[in-house]
Every structure is written in structure tokens, then in C-alpha cells.
Amino acid sequence: MNLPDMIYKWFDDRFKISELLPPIVKHPAPEKVTSNPLYCLGGTAFLCFLILAGSGIFLAFYYKPTPEEAYKSVEHIMTAVPMGSLIRSIHHWTANLMIAAVSLHMIRVYFMGAYKNPRELNWVVGVLLFLVATTFGFSGYLLPWDQLAFWATKIGTGIAGSIPVMGPYISLILLGGTDITADTMTRFYAIHVLILPAAIIVLLGVHFMMVRIQGISGRL
Amino acid sequence: MALIEVEKEGKDMAGTQEKQPVRVRGFPFYPHFLLREVVVMCIVIGSILMLSSLFPAGLLKPADPFDTPSPIFPEWYYLYVFGFLKFWTFDVGPIPAKIIGVTLPMVVWYGLLIMVPFIDRNPSTELKDRKFAVGMGIVVLLGILYFTYYSIVNH
Numbered sequence: 001m002n003l004p005d006m007i008y009k010w011f012d013d014r015f016k017i018s019e020l021l022p023p024i025v026k027h028p029a030p031e032k033v034t035s036n037p038l039y040c041l042g043g044t045a046f047l048c049f050l051i052l053a054g055s056g057i058f059l060a061f062y063y064k065p066t067p068e069e070a071y072k073s074v075e076h077i078m079t080a081v082p083m084g085s086l087i088r089s090i091h092h093w094t095a096n097l098m099i100a101a102v103s104l105h106m107i108r109v110y111f112m113g114a115y116k117n118p119r120e121l122n123w124v125v126g127v128l129l130f131l132v133a134t135t136f137g138f139s140g141y142l143l144p145w146d147q148l149a150f151w152a153t154k155i156g157t158g159i160a161g162s163i164p165v166m167g168p169y170i171s172l173i174l175l176g177g178t179d180i181t182a183d184t185m186t187r188f189y190a191i192h193v194l195i196l197p198a199a200i201i202v203l204l205g206v207h208f209m210m211v212r213i214q215g216i217s218g219r220l
Numbered sequence: 221m222a223l224i225e226v227e228k229e230g231k232d233m234a235g236t237q238e239k240q241p242v243r244v245r246g247f248p249f250y251p252h253f254l255l256r257e258v259v260v261m262c263i264v265i266g267s268i269l270m271l272s273s274l275f276p277a278g279l280l281k282p283a284d285p286f287d288t289p290s291p292i293f294p295e296w297y298y299l300y301v302f303g304f305l306k307f308w309t310f311d312v313g314p315i316p317a318k319i320i321g322v323t324l325p326m327v328v329w330y331g332l333l334i335m336v337p338f339i340d341r342n343p344s345t346e347l348k349d350r351k352f353a354v355g356m357g358i359v360v361l362l363g364i365l366y367f368t369y370y371s372i373v374n375h
């Protein structure tokens with residue numbers, strides 16, 4: 001027996017892969033799903049998420065979330081770190097592409113009526129995913145601490161703050177005070193690299209499980 | 221091509237409760253479906269690499285809390301909120317214009333969006349049987365495009 005076979009057998013003895021794999025590998029993808037590119041949009045959004053996680057971890061090695069250091073550390077990434085400029089640009093473009101893919105995915109689900117019985121809750125999870133994805137963008141926008149980052153966040157938190165009843169609380173939680181300060185930066189950073197990644201992983205898990213259990217809806 | 225046919229419960233006809241199996245023509249996940257996924261992945265990754273090398277992410281002057289730049293733009297997918305806020309200048313009864321300007325494109329909009337499956341009780345998934353839902357979808361899309369445009373020309 002050669003080495004790959006021995007490794008396969010070692011795992012098969014313990015985990016019965018030979019029983020687990022066929023249902024996954026042979027699981028049929030309906031013909032219309034394989035041929036219609038509109039069904040690629042969800043998968044494209046997921047691929048974007050994976051690329052964002054990878055490039056984001058790279059950026060986190062060099063980025064410093066304080067008003068004094070943030071701008072300089074981004075400048076350092078762009079000019080001195082090997083491949084830094086490329087990887088920051090990849091993070092930037094992939095983020096925009098992910099929002100585009102998620103939006104188009106939602107539009108396709110809407111017009112195909114794929115949210116109907118039995119998939120109502122997967123639409124709800126989807127809207128939460130959409131909110132998480134756009135909030136990723138909002139929190140990431142401040143981090144380079146340049147003029148646009150600061151002022152767009154100022155206006156954005158101002159708008160969120162003027163929502164009736166909840167506004168003042170949202171504003172206080174986001175800003176950590178009444179203005180954009182070092183506290184705001186650490187909060188936005190924590191939201192961007194801890195809270196939202198945890199949220200999106202849970203939501204994606206639920207989303208994919210429901211797709212797997214319910215199958216893809218059968219129009220066309 | 222190894223086209224396979226499988227028996228499936230009738231659950232993929234949205235809304236209809238029929239339980240007799242329907243026949244679905246399909247390809248096995250491996251290798252056919254996976255191959256398509258790999259092709260799409262290559263296109264997506266290729267586009268990202270091309271955009272990133274041709275148009276690197278920018279960095280403006282460092283933030284200065286005492287110098288307001290103009291124009292200030294948020295990410296493109298928030299532009300319609302800015303646009304709507306600028307567009308809506310009418311008080312409605314006792315409700316000030318600004319409250320409507322922030323509540324409608326955020327709270328009301330996301331509230332309605334999340335309720336879509338519970339508002340639209342029509343079981344059909346055919347475009348021609350869903351004139352109201354399809355019409356609403358088109359109106360909302362055009363609205364978002366219009367307010368995005370509005371925020372760019374009226375910054």
C-alpha cells in the first residue's frame with residue numbers, strides 16, 4: 001500500500017470517510033443551477049469573504065489603531081512593507097466587490113421569489129448578512145484616519161445618531177463619547193476585526209446549513 | 221456528460237405543499253459543479269488582482285478635525301441614504317423633515333426588507349403572477365439609483 005492510501009485508511013478506520021464522502025461528492029446540483037450564472041453570486045460573495053479575511057489578517061500585523069499611529073502605519077504598509085500596497089488594494093477592492101455580489105445575490109433571490117416557503121428564515125438571515133457586510137465597510141472606512149475617513153464617519157455617525165429613540169444610544173456606543181476620538185478608533189477597530197467577523201461566521205454557517213437542508217429553489 | 225436524475229421531495233416548488241417526488245435533472249457536485257466553481261473563482265480572483273494593480277487603494281491627507289473637506293463622500297453603498305436625507309425637506313404634520321430623512325432610508329427600509337417573505341404571501345414564483353412584488357422591486361431599485369445619483373450631483 002502506498003503512502004496516500006495508508007493515510008486515507010488511517011482516517012477511514014477512525015472516521016468512516018468512505019461513508020461520509022459519497023453523499024457530498026455525488027450530491028446533485030440541479031442542471032439550471034450549474035448553467036445559470038446568477039446562481040454564482042452567493043458563492044462569489046463567500047469567496048470575497050475568504051480573501052478579505054486573509055488580506056485583513058495581513059493588514060492587522062502592521063496596522064496600529066490610534067489617532068497618532070493609524071495614518072502612519074497605513075502609509076508604512078503602502079510604501080515600505082513588501083507587497084503591502086498590493087494587499088491593501090486587494091482588501092479594498094474585494095470589500096467593494098463583496099457588497100456588489102451580495103446586493104446582486106439579494107436581487108436575484110427577490111426576483112426569483114426564492115425567499116418563499118420554506119425559505120423565509122434564510123431571507124431573514126440574508127438581510128442580517130447584508131447589514132453585517134455593509135457595517136464592515138462603514139467601520140473599515142474610518143481606520144486609515146485620513147480626511148475622508150474622518151469626515152465621512154462624522155457625518156455617518158451623525159445620521160445614525162439622529163434616528164429617533166435609538167439614535168443617541170447608537171451614537172454613544174459607536175463613538176464612546178460625543179466626538180470622534182481615540183476611543184472611537186479602538187471601538188471601530190474592535191467592531192471591524194472582532195465583533196463583525198464573529199457575527200458573519202455564525203450567520204454564514206446558518207445560511208449555508210439552511211441552503212443545504214432545503215436545497216436551491218426550483219424556478220426557471 | 222454524466223447527467224443524473226434524482227428523486228426529490230416536492231419541497232423545491234415554493235409554497236405548494238405537494239409531497240409526491242419530482243424528478244430533478246442534475247450534475248453531481250464532483251466534478252461538474254466544482255469545475256464550474258473553479259472557473260468562477262479564477263474570474264473573480266483575476267478581476268480583483270487586475271483592479272488592485274491598476275487602481276491601488278488611495279490615502280488622502282491625514283485627518284484634521286478643524287478642516288472640513290468638500291465634497292465628503294461615504295462608501296458608494298451608503299450614498300442613497302445621504303441622497304434621501306438631502307432630498308426630503310418637507311415636514312409631515314408634527315414630524316420634522318430630518319427625522320423622516322433618516323428614519324425612512326434606514327429603519328423603515330431595513331424593517332420592510334427583513335419582512336419581505338411575511339408581507340408577500342403570494343405562493344407563486346412566476347414573474348407574471350407576481351406583478352405587485354416585481355413592480356415594487358423595480359420601484360425600489362430605481363429609487364436607490366435615483367437617490368444615489370441625487371447625492372452625487374447635490375453634494
Ligand code: HEM
Nearest residue numbers: 039042043045046106114115122123126127129130216217
Ligand atoms: C455574505 C453574504 C452572503 C453569502 C456569502 C451568501 C451565500 C449564499 C449561497 C452560496 C447560496 C446558494 C445559492 C446561490 O449562490 O445563489 C445562497 C442562497 C440563498 N441566499 Fe444567500 N448569501 C449571502 C447573503 C444573502 C442575502 C443578503 C440574502 C437576502 C436578503 C440571501 C438570501 C438567500 C436565500 C433566500 C437563498 C436560497 C436561495 C434559493 O434557494 O434559490 N443571502 N446564499
